Amino acid sequence: MTTTSSAVPTIGLxxxxTEYERRQQRVFEAMERANLxxxxxxxxxxxxxLGGYNGRGAYFMPFPLILVPGREPTFVVREYELGSVRLESCVEEIVTYREQFDFAPVCAAAVRRFGLRGRRIGLELGCWDLAPADVSALQAQLPDMKFADATRLVATVAAVKTEMELEAMRFAMEMTDMAVRTFQHSLRDGITEAEVAANIDREVEKAGGVLxxxxTTLLFGERTKLSHGSPKQHPIRNNEPAFMELAGIKHGYACGxxxxAVLGRHAETEFLHDLSVEVLEAVIAAIKPGATAGEVDAAGREVLKRHGHxxxxxxxxxxxxxxxWGERGNISLEPGALDILEPNMTLHMPIILRGESGYLIGTSEHVMVTERGAEILSRTPHTLHRAS
Structure with missing residues (x-):
């Protein structure tokens, strides 16, 4: 076991x-409310x-960040990844383990250093990156401590963005909008999904961004019946639909x-898209501080009920x-969800409808919750693009 408390280079942050310290303090306050x-x-x-490190090396075993109010956080990581963690994290106290069998005893020893005997410890049981075997091993090492599910704690804190986070997201959306415009301008008879994707990558890179x-999902014709799909050497033909979902990204913040679009005309997908726009606009209208996630979801479904679909x-x-983008345990706008919307939360609403023939067509917006409702972050209309 190796511990380091030397000054950490912050070139990778x-x-x-101070931004990370502010976030950690908000988590400490949430822990107090949760009696953790x-x-x-x-x-x-x-x-x-919370710390800057993107977790790439944690595929092997968990990299727990141990948070105790009033104490400096401790990071438990694989020794092999120590250099990357030091460079990309603001956490100074780092404890390392070498192999999988080392994880539980090393992590348990780090926890015991905080004097938590008989105390209540939260685990992110409903998130990715914590297997049942990891939980069992920790419980065996810490039999005198009480474990509780804290899946939603950090997610709920992180849902409300700071100005620095919003600045990153606005830049990411600029790259997304550029990608959308390139997608629309590229459509012509015979061009392939892969060629359009290459055009998008080139234009975004020229602007100094990344996706x-x-x-990224980019599909033409019959392939728009797939729920997800990376671009292939598949061409679009006249009177066929096109579908894309992608996101610019900045500092890990994605705006999708x-x-x-339709090249020519395609009656079924045009009908689906018109309906998806009506649903989306009802959802956006329902977004405001104090509304529940479930109420927002219900507003969209009510439109479909009125249309009989x-x-x-x-x-x-x-x-x-x-x-x-895909962190499990984050706030979800789904039936019955009780999470309360607050100003500066950011939400993505992909309204993708499956028609009777199996086509999946729709549109979306990425919004920030404001005091009055919702601010749409994109500058490209969510109407159907008609190419010829």
Whole structure:
């Protein structure tokens, strides 16, 4: 076991150290409300939010960030990743382990150093990156401590963005908008998904941006019946639809959009898109401080009920965004959800409808909750693009 408390180089941090300290303090306040004496943060997005390190090396075993109010945090990481963690994290106290069998005893020893015997410790049980075997091993090492599920704690804090976070997201959205415009301008008979994707990458790179590669879906024609799909050497033909979902990214903050197009005419997908716009606008109108996530979801479904097609939407209407697009345990705009919306939360609402023939067509917006409602971050209309 190795511990370091030397000054950490901050060249790899995208935000000032004070920004991370402010976030940690908000988590401490949430821990007090949840009656937790300690918290082990293991979700990659939450690690990046609270300490800067993006968690890439934590595929092997968890990299818990141990948070105890009034104490400096401790990071438990693989020794192999120590250099990267030092460079990319603002956490000074770092404890290392070497192999998988070392993780539980080393982590337990680090927890015991805080004098938490008989205390209540939160684990992110509903997030990625913490396996049941990890939990069992920690419980065996710490039989005198009480474990509680703290899945939603960091997510709820991180849902409300600071000005620095919003600045990063606005830049990310500029790159997303550029990608959308390139997608629209590229459409012509015979061009392939892969060629359009290459055009998008080139234009975004020229502007000094990047896209979140793992979230890109680009589909033409019959392939728009797929729920997700990376671009292939598949051409679009006249009177076929096109669908894309992608996100610009800055400092780990992604701003995604869904946009659809038709080369020529395609009656079924045009009908689906018109309906998706009506649903989306109802969802956006329902977003305001004090509304619940479930109420926002219900506003969109009510539109489909009025049209007699509730079955067209088979997923939630939206979700919390920020660091790590797909973090499990984040706020979800789904039926019955009780999370309360607050100003400066950011949300993505992809309204993608499945028609009777299986086409998946729709649109989305990425918004910030304001005191009065919702601010749309994109500058490209969510109408159907018609190419010829």
């Amino acid at each position: 995208p935000f000032p150290r 004496d300690a918290l082990l943060v293991t979700a990659h997005g939450h690690l990046q939010y 979140r590669a793992s979230s 959009l869904v946009r659809s 509730p079955e067209f939407l088979n997923h939630r209407v939206g979700y919390q965004t920020g660091i790590n």
